[in-house]
Amino acid sequence: EGGQQTAGATTGAATAPAPAGGGANFAVITHAAAGDAFWDVVKNGAEAAGKRYGVSVSYQGDGDPARQSQLIDQAVSQRVDGIVVSMANPDALKESVAKAVTAKIPVITINSGGDRSKEFGAITHVGQSEDVAGRGAGEQLKAAGVRKLLCVIHEAGNVGLDQRCNGATEGLGGGVERLQVDVGNLADATSKITARLQSDTSIDGVLTLNPAVAVAARDAIADAGSKARLGTFDLSGDVVSAIQNDEILFAVDQQQYLQGWLPVTFLTLYKQNLNTVGGGLPVNTGPGFVTKDNAEQVARLAESGTR
Amino acid sequence: MTGTGEPPAGADRTPSGAGAGPGADGAVPLLETRGCGKTFGGVIALRDVSTRVRAGEVTCVLGDNGAGKSTLIKILAGVHPPDSGEYLVDGAPAAFTSPRDALDRGIATVYQDLAMIPLMSVWRNFFLGSEPSRGWGPFRRFDVAEARRTVRRELRSMGIDIRDVDQPVGTLSGGERQSVAIARAVYFGARVLILDEPTSALGVKQAGVVLRYIAQARDRGLGVVFITHNPHHAYPVGDRFLLLNRGGSMGEYGKAEVTRQELISLMAGGAELEQLAHELSREEPPVKP
């Protein structure tokens, strides 16, 4: 039934005329579940690159480090030709990555864990860690005159989100409060942010870490009659139009499409030509910022899932 | 003995022929089983039982514990479809898929173990499945005041003076609970009344009332199926006696064919009981007569 069709579609991509890749098999394994807005763009990038080079790319993700490491183990037993992995929790993945390296499978790390990448034997790292991006966001907000910031965490205990808030704290130089909301229930998120703004009127900045929460925060700021400035991570059509309407100051853009596209490109090159880019030094994909100035161009791209 | 498809097997099998019992007038029986059987996994609960329930007649089903009486009842009431044999209602094969079908044909039942919903109040239980309605269209509603009144009246006429019809049935005493079930069946039973050990938990007075109900139902022309272990209850009201033993039928007797004493001894050792009474009290004979 449905399963066969989709499986067919994937294999279809793999068996498409392969000018360069020669039917290689790459696994992209991230620390976010399928459907996460940010990581979906990474997935799109990786799959587009796969199609481009005629290699098969399978994307998997799980927020639980244990399960993520199992996914790596699985890829190793399937003898894939390369593994792309995001290391939010390097320690937990150490053993599995080592297994892949021992099996002579090239590994590229993306997004986070750049500092341990080389130590683990990865050929390179693409992207930069969440705290760098967070720091950038903090600095932008500081420039906008924010003194007291509300950092909205939509998944309690998630390392990446925690790092973003930590970075923002550094960038702003103190005065950051956190708020936990549930990304599955936006009505609730809205009223929680409203509640916080109502009860503490000294808050003059809000940083959200997800585009859907950003929209909720925009509504909340309006509901609470607050003057807080709003910044967010990542893009969506709504976020871009809110930026154009001056409701959102900026969106941190890691250009995560590259974190999908580049490693697949690098692995293809490595496989064919044993190329390593930058001699193993990390390749940075950001941070970029989408503001009112460049929002218009980005808007269309965000709608189609590449920004 | 092969049951299915045969002409009424009971006729030449029971001591009293099909047409010989009291009240038999050649009319089509209300209910009829022909060689019915029921198996639960590896357990044969009922084997090849044929009987008839006629209008204006009380059929008593007698037998030891585990003889299959309740299983037979459940076939008649549409809870179980028979695994073998035929079940006819008004002479036509009945394909009951649920007790609802049986109820719609006017067959009301008091079950031995499928009794009441413990957490629901007395009046809700009483009318469950046949709620009196008022109003029209989307505003049709359960007529609660009427329901309460009816329940209180029906229970009082059974000699049960319930304190509060809102009390959950689960907090009633055993006999009170059974009375509610009986009152319900009597109230809704239109053509056939099936009672599985209705008097087991009842006081002497209440049991008397139930026996009188049975007689009244019979006189109104209903067919009654009555199960009991008490020969003193069975004999006064029964017209025909179906005896089951270990899942099989041991024959059917008309009232004319048995005496009370015979019935008691047929019910597995009634005579024994008399002797037992002696044995039990031998140490201290009653002082007064």
Place this chain on the structure above:
Amino acid sequence: MTGTGEPPAGADRTPSGAGAGPGADGAVPLLETRGCGKTFGGVIALRDVSTRVRAGEVTCVLGDNGAGKSTLIKILAGVHPPDSGEYLVDGAPAAFTSPRDALDRGIATVYQDLAMIPLMSVWRNFFLGSEPSRGWGPFRRFDVAEARRTVRRELRSMGIDIRDVDQPVGTLSGGERQSVAIARAVYFGARVLILDEPTSALGVKQAGVVLRYIAQARDRGLGVVFITHNPHHAYPVGDRFLLLNRGGSMGEYGKAEVTRQELISLMAGGAELEQLAHELSREEPPVKP
């Protein structure tokens, strides 16, 4: 009548004085309630009941439906603590916090509505709470083979021939289930045996066996409390008769003080029943005597 703290109130209240009944020998009664009462929310289930259970005596508790018999039983068995009044075991106030405490004092009970665990097999139910063990230390284990053997034997001696002791109790017939509960209580009852309508679902033969059990227990010196609605069951084995009505005590009678007929009419309209038999069968008098 205030119950608590008074000296045995029943003594000057019941037609037979505390020491006058048969089997009374001045010894401390096994169980004694003094003015016990129990209320459920707004419902007064039992009011000021005083009685005694003596070794080698059968105390029958009689009364209409909802009279409070089961409630009294549950107080005796440690299920409910009494709300008012005192409960003494072997002359000392008992503070049972659970039925376990009562069991540990040798008081075994057959409840009317707290019967069996339907999904558990017959043998597991039988030994529930008092499992026979084998082995030592951490290797102590439930002696399953022994348990099965015992269950089969005990049930057979009650006249119940169970097919398979692994069958879940929920699939047994009503009488079979009750038999398991009785066999269990008889097997574990060390000093007092409390039976709440044990014979209600039983066949004539099985009921006879239970009555014989009661007599045997009495003869072995156990105290027995027996509840029934059947005067033919109560009279042969009872030594003393406690009558309850609407939650209150209507007095306690020794066997010497009542005849069977009096007992029947005390049990609310037994005489009526005789007349009823007439009334019911008036249309067609039995052909044979």
Place this chain on the structure above:
Amino acid sequence: MTVKTAGPGADERLASTGLARRLLIRPELGAVVGAVVVFAFFAGQSETFRSVDGVANWLDPASTLGIMAVAIALLMIGGEFDLSAGVLTGTTGLITVILATRYGFSIWTAMLVALAVALLVGFLNGLIVVRTTLPSFIVTLGTFLMLQGINLGVTKALTGTVQVSGLRRAEGYEQARAVLAGTFSLGGADFRVAILWWLGVTALATWVLMRTRPGNWIFAVGGDDRAARAVGVPAERTKIALFMTTAGAAWLVGSILALRFTSVQANAGLGQEFVYIIAAVIGGCLLTGGYGSAIGAAVGALIFGMADKGIVFLGWDADWFRFFLGAMLLLATLANRLVRRYAEEVRH
């Protein structure tokens, strides 16, 4: 002493109980006490919490939760669970938005299609449960997972992203928004109309439960399925209707949220299924079925909403948020239980 026969007149077997005590026995009134405790606790400490603005704020999430909790309560009284209800709110929202923005449907037609799909899902849930007699926990878990996959897979296949937006531009948007996701002023604050829907749904559910034949059947199939069938209750139809009611409520909530945020994520509603059950249980529903009330579930949603927002109003450390929430829920149910224990005695 002479043998005393019961006199006629008043019933001597009833102890006199106060009205208050008798009222407290009702399942919802226990929950109301819990709600009052929680309200008093937060209102005493936060001025904003008790201000009209604050009330409007915490009533808002309570309203959508409450609509679902009431539907789930009916289902639970009927003895079943529905784990797919949360994700179904997302599914219906996605259908509405995708149809209205990518395929040019008017809002109302798009919503109608979404309703039809929701009812179909509910019908299938119910049909599978009654036909296979598998526990609904497992069946709706299957639907839950499958819907989750469909939400993501179909949305990505049709739009290339995991989030669809732009409902604002669709035909009929303003109208639909006013009806389902608008606000109304009261005492100087803007309240969401979803609150009115919540009250309406609760009133309707209470009426059905207490005063109609289907209400009687719901209690019966939840209390004892076999006994209910034996007296002729159409158990299968009742259960299927309950699943469809839940699906209908999910559609209502999904539409309200889609209209309000004008965009829906593919993982919307995920994880909410248990919040609904929690609200119903706080409100006095039994997990085993056969007991509970719609008002109770609505109050349960209110308690959950107040505790959830109140902690934010007090500005307690976000890291400890869950701790306080857990403690609060436990205390609220405990207050409820203590009150009821005082008021009644259960047979034990």
Place this chain on the structure above:
Amino acid sequence: MTVKTAGPGADERLASTGLARRLLIRPELGAVVGAVVVFAFFAGQSETFRSVDGVANWLDPASTLGIMAVAIALLMIGGEFDLSAGVLTGTTGLITVILATRYGFSIWTAMLVALAVALLVGFLNGLIVVRTTLPSFIVTLGTFLMLQGINLGVTKALTGTVQVSGLRRAEGYEQARAVLAGTFSLGGADFRVAILWWLGVTALATWVLMRTRPGNWIFAVGGDDRAARAVGVPAERTKIALFMTTAGAAWLVGSILALRFTSVQANAGLGQEFVYIIAAVIGGCLLTGGYGSAIGAAVGALIFGMADKGIVFLGWDADWFRFFLGAMLLLATLANRLVRRYAEEVRH
């Protein structure tokens, strides 16, 4: 015809049933059929899935899930739920890692402290449930939320991050790892020792359930709490012990994972609580209590593990992953049910 009395000899009331049929009635054997179906499905399509390496691969997640599923199954047979079990695995792991890395405890002492805390949590869960008679669903939901807050709050307060690591350097690490998180070779592949623990726990639980007095009590309190008390079963002690057993299992799993990954995140174990329940239900446990088996739960974990990993082995699109998982679970339980329906007839 003459009246026939039952002869002595063989029981004429028993139809002859084949051995196969009788075996299939057992709850776990239905689940085994489901497992065979799922295995056949994936093994037929993926060579890696049926290779020794692949087997080692999917047995790994099944083992930790299985340990918890067995403990939860015991609890569910005893009529209770524990929603805090998943988070508790995180709590124990965090305690072990924090004590061993920040306070210089040896691994073994740290684990002992963690065990003590776990048992205390289990004890409190049980005590509150039996004392207040609140449903365990609500009580353990409270504990679940509170533990979540504690995990996050304490970890952040003590370490400043939400993730602690560095267990590799702690004293006794190698030893402890070999016992709990090591591997053993078999047929050329490395299998996790957790698999042995899983088998051990399942065997022990089965023995307790089937052959000891407490096992009898577990069935009884789950089947009918009041009836069980009435015959003298120590229901309160049994239930508390069950909650403590679950907590102990959570400690075991938490330690296994902490030793293996040498780091723990503050949200570890979140969301797993329902997976445990699901595995137990797939394995034939009733949600209402009183029925089920430990082996069944272990097989349920196996089914879940195989379906979960099998879909990845087949390389199906991750967006549709949940869809396939849901379909797979539904089919496995349906196969189980059909088999049992063929083998038995329940009174209905």
